[in-house]
Amino acid sequence: MGEKKSFKTVMDRDGIDRCLTRIAYEILEKNKGMDDLVLVGIRTGGVFLAERLKKKISGIEGGDISLGILDVTLYRDDISTSYKKQHPGKTDITFSLDGKKVVLVDDVLFTGRTIRAAMDALIDFGRPKMIQLAVLIDRGHRELPIRADFVGKNLPSSLWEAVTVNLVEKNGIDEVIIVEDAK
């Protein structure tokens, strides 16, 4: 901290909005409508994106789509090794996942470990018919055999960079930035 970090903006408010609009249409296209479809946002960034997708999907198709909130902290594989840990927040899935097509929503897809944890968590809640993954940014560097079904933007990045998604709901601004030399 204290050092000057250079960052560049790779997506602004309109860019994020267009990506989400496209993803909403793609989700409906792939699933042929919204029957049995539910959204589950991964805390914290994914929750706000999932809320926005819910609005867009309802706007396109009419009708309501269920939205759940998932906290994966307790399913992580680095609880006792990592020094940088997250707040174990509340999970809030008030509907059954049995037989549902679940679209997991997260902001950045990176190593894939969060998604691995999220899938373990979802399966503890029931037996979804299918789990799909929607992310705003795919920055590469996967450590597990996981890929997203819906991607806002592919952003090849170096391991020395940090990709940050800021959203109005928590940061007061909509933007995707790359911070260089983040170590």
Added chain:
Amino acid sequence: MKLEKKDILGIQDLSVGEINLILATAESFLEISTREIKKVPTLRGKTVINLFFEASTRTRTSFEIAGKRLSADTINISASTSSVVKGETLIDTARNLEAMNPDVIVIRHSAAGAPRLLASLIRQSIINAGDGAHEHPSQALLDMMTIKEKKGAIAGLKVAIIGDIAHSRVARSNIYGLTKMGASVALAGPATMMPRDIEQMGITVHNKMEEAISNADVVMMLRIQLERQKQNIFPSLREYSQHYCLNRRNIALAKKDAIVMHPGPINRGVEISPDIADDPDRSVILDQVNKGVAVRMALLYLLTGGSQ
């Protein structure tokens, strides 16, 4: 934020920040117990030993369930089935358990200070599940969590604690916790059950129960320990209950929305009348038990390296 402690020995040792951290973590764990599959893999591969030298249903079961819901392996040892009956000392028992490499040892013992002694001797985390008349930190934490949920905040509340204060580790831990969190505490009980100089803990002491309850937001009743009657601390149960039983008449002196708490096990008709214990508008006794699992999950999680 991380809990920078190896052990949980008492509320006296905890800062306001640490209490808030534990309560906030416990909040997140409440929901797990409502799931169909009540288990998360967080503490997979960790071992928790419940070492109970005193009888317990609630606390031991609660710690065991807490460990299991986090996927830890929990092992229960009670004094009657352990080598204690063969004459092994507490320290030897603990050293032997230490050699088996558990991650957390939860201990209840009739001697005040037994958990602290163990904590100083062995490298694993120790959680005090009640030591003599000293402290019962997980009970006070679950009480504070219940109060916080029902009343929104702890600071500024008036909490009355009624009964055998002298022999109550629950009372002591709650006095430490509630005063740290900014509540005012009023005690009442027979003079033989009131520790000398307890006012020094920053509380008010009353002889009459009605004075302590008056205008209270929370009324916490303590179990009258029937085994104490032999020590001539009180003449008869009947006489005790005439003066210190919470009933429809005296609860009316508390605030209209006051809640009634009891750490259990309750002696119906002795310290609390059945209609109050079962009053859905007032009694939060079973809420306390429910919160207990979440609080103990939080303690196990935070001591084994989790943070918030």
